Amino acid sequence: xxxxxxxxxxxxxxxxxxxxxxxxxxxxxxxxxxxxxxxxxxxxxxxxxxxxxxxxxxxxxxxxxxxxxxxxxxxxxxxxxxxxxxxxxxxxxxxxxxxxxxxxxxxxxxxxxxxxxxxxxxxxxxxxxxxxxxxxxxxxxxxxxxxxxxxxxxxxxxxxxxxxxxxxxxxxxxxxxxxxxxxxxxxxxxxxxxxxxxxxxxxxxxxxxxxxxxxxxxxxxxxxxxxxxxxxxxxxxxxxxxxxxxxxxxxxxxxxxxxxxxxxxxxxxxxxxxxxxxxxxxxxxxxxxxxxxxxxxxxxxxxxxxxxxxxxxxxxxxxxxxxxxxxxxxxxxxxxxxxxxxxxxxxxxxxxxxxxxxxxxxxxxxxxxxxxxxxxxxxxxxxxxxxxxxxxxxxxxxxxxxxxxxxxxxxxxxxxxxxxxxxxxxxxxxxxxxxxxxxxxxxxxxxxxxxxxxxxxxxxxxxx
Numbered sequence: 001x002x003x004x005x006x007x008x009x010x011x012x013x014x015x016x017x018x019x020x021x022x023x024x025x026x027x028x029x030x031x032x033x034x035x036x037x038x039x040x041x042x043x044x045x046x047x048x049x050x051x052x053x054x055x056x057x058x059x060x061x062x063x064x065x066x067x068x069x070x071x072x073x074x075x076x077x078x079x080x081x082x083x084x085x086x087x088x089x090x091x092x093x094x095x096x097x098x099x100x101x102x103x104x105x106x107x108x109x110x111x112x113x114x115x116x117x118x119x120x121x122x123x124x125x126x127x128x129x130x131x132x133x134x135x136x137x138x139x140x141x142x143x144x145x146x147x148x149x150x151x152x153x154x155x156x157x158x159x160x161x162x163x164x165x166x167x168x169x170x171x172x173x174x175x176x177x178x179x180x181x182x183x184x185x186x187x188x189x190x191x192x193x194x195x196x197x198x199x200x201x202x203x204x205x206x207x208x209x210x211x212x213x214x215x216x217x218x219x220x221x222x223x224x225x226x227x228x229x230x231x232x233x234x235x236x237x238x239x240x241x242x243x244x245x246x247x248x249x250x251x252x253x254x255x256x257x258x259x260x261x262x263x264x265x266x267x268x269x270x271x272x273x274x275x276x277x278x279x280x281x282x283x284x285x286x287x288x289x290x291x292x293x294x295x296x297x298x299x300x301x302x303x304x305x306x307x308x309x310x311x312x313x314x315x316x317x318x319x320x321x322x323x324x325x326x327x328x329x330x331x332x333x334x335x336x337x338x339x340x341x342x343x344x345x346x347x348x349x350x351x352x353x354x355x356x357x358x359x360x361x362x363x364x365x366x367x368x369x370x371x372x373x374x375x376x377x378x379x380x381x382x383x384x385x386x387x388x389x390x391x392x393x394x395x396x397x398x399x400x401x402x403x404x405x406x407x408x409x410x411x412x413x414x415x416x417x418x419x420x421x422x423x424x425x426x427x428x429x430x431x432x433x434x435x436x437x438x439x440x441x442x443x444x445x446x447x448x449x450x451x452x453x454x455x456x457x458x459x460x461x462x463x464x
Contacts, residue, residue: 024391025236025238025391026236026237028205028208028237028238029202029204030120030205031195031197031202032121032195033120033121033185033194033195033198033202034122034194035121035194038121043118043119043120043121045118045213046117047115047116047213047214048116049113049114049115050115050189051114052106052109052189053106054102054103058364059102062102062363065319065320066093066096066319066320069093069318069320071086071089074087079340079341079342079344080328080338080339080342080344081339081340083324083328084327084328084344085343085344086324087342088342088343088346089320089324089327091343092323093320093323095352095356096319096323096352096356100352100353102360105353108157108357109154112129112157113128113129114126114127114128116189117210119210120205120206122185122192122193122194123191124182124183124185124190124191124210125153125190126153126180126181126183126210127153127179127180127181127182128180128214129160129164129178129180129181130164130178131164131177131178132164132165134176135167135176140164140177140178141177141178141243141450142177142178142180142214142218142219142220143163143178143179143180143219143222143446144180144231144234145159145179145181145221145222145227145435146184146207146221146223146226146227146230146231147183147184147187147223147225148223148227149187149225149226149371149372149375150325150326150330150358150362150371151225151358151433152183152187152188152358152362153181153182153188154354154357155358155435155436156181156436158435158439159442159443160179162440162443163176163177163179164178166447169440171443171447172447172451174447174451175447175450175454180210180211180214182207184226184230184374185198185202186367186370186371186373186374187367187374188361188365188367189365192367192370192373193370196377197377198374198377199378200230200378201233201237201386201388202377203233204230204231204233204234204236204237205237207230208234208238211241217241218241218243219241220244220245220246220450221234221235221242221245221246222246222247222248222446223248223249224249224433224435225432226374228247228250231245231247232393235393235395235397236388236393239393242395243395243453244395244396244397244449244450244453244458245393245396245397245398246397246399246400246446246449247397247399248399248400248401248402248405248434249405249409249432250401250417250418251409252409252414252416252417253383253384253389254384254389254390255384256416259413262275262412262413266280266284267283267284267285267286274410275412276410276411276426278426279408282403283410289408294406294407297332300325300329301375301379304372304373304375304376305376305380306376308369308372308373308376309369309372309373312368312369312372313369315369316369319363322362322368323356323359326358326359326362327346327359328344330346330433331344331346332344333404334349334350334404334437335349335404335431336404349431349437350436350437392416392417392418392419393417393418393419393420394419395420396420397418397420397421397423398422398424398445398449398452399411399421399423399424400425400434400441400445400446401424401426402429402430402431402432402434403427403431404430404432411424422449422456422458423452425445427441427445428441429441
């Protein structure tokens, strides 16, 4: 009897200590990424209007390089299994030279307001779109949307109107958003860092500072690809300011014994590991759908995480090489079955104007090398070794799990990292570039997630 009393008291004490443990946050990363030494004067915090421009000099140089492109014939029946098929690439280049209108696409880019502001020594570019109208008595909810590689802020152009004006697109107007889409430093029209060490925590700190500068002390964040990690880090840095985190990719970098066991036995005992039927369908056989696919699709990441400048030199000098490198990802990351098609299935889910506009953002800004460096900055210390990888995320989290994502993460795995998942949905179709490929599906999932957070008051206000 005495032993039982001690056990009960011990359990109560342990529960009390664990429940009262202060939530650990990730430190804000204050840096100076500009050229040379940080000046003694205060940084200019002005927010300046910006417009994308197309110059004749730029276009003449582009067409000259496209005309001088050299192609190698593809192997017979190789489709996209060896990378982009050069027979199809010739068609893309022909369209690029003869039909694609960059000046017209620049007008499309400028239909939303662009701005730049200096943060931690570098110019940060962002698109800021306010609702065209608001229901009476309603205010817009700030939503930070962060892209990844090899994407850009342009990925969000189809989803922005669905979020800022949902009623006009057949969606619920219960929640209307004010959308902020920044370019990651070193991507698009954001200045590249001039010093080593700019990683996802640095980017999260810069974007947190951006949101505060815009006057947003309570906001939502959404991301996939690198946007997943940057927004995750933001949730760890500023949990009292982030009302909710929505992701269309939720990778787990810290794997334990339970993860390994679930890989070995989850196909046969799914309930034991919290797997759903759809998890089993997407994950197994794990060698084929997990390990082999990651190995097949991660070669680029190893190059970019080790010698980005070497590979990037050729891409920065050749628009055709740049297009080949980027288009292949938009093919196989959208649907792995597209490997079996000569055109990579690229025009089944996208159109060439959208694909070439994204490529042109990389080309005219000359950012491919600096965008690739982001892999080295994030991976050179090893996977699973950094502080943010060891911390959980306690901000209310919503996850839209698309079936053709490169690697499926079941909720049972995700909830070890994201301890407050309030919405996890298996999406019926779509892949890695969800906002561009399936904007309606993604918008609906964001809207229902925010609806849950707001209705159930899942975010507790802590700002004093």
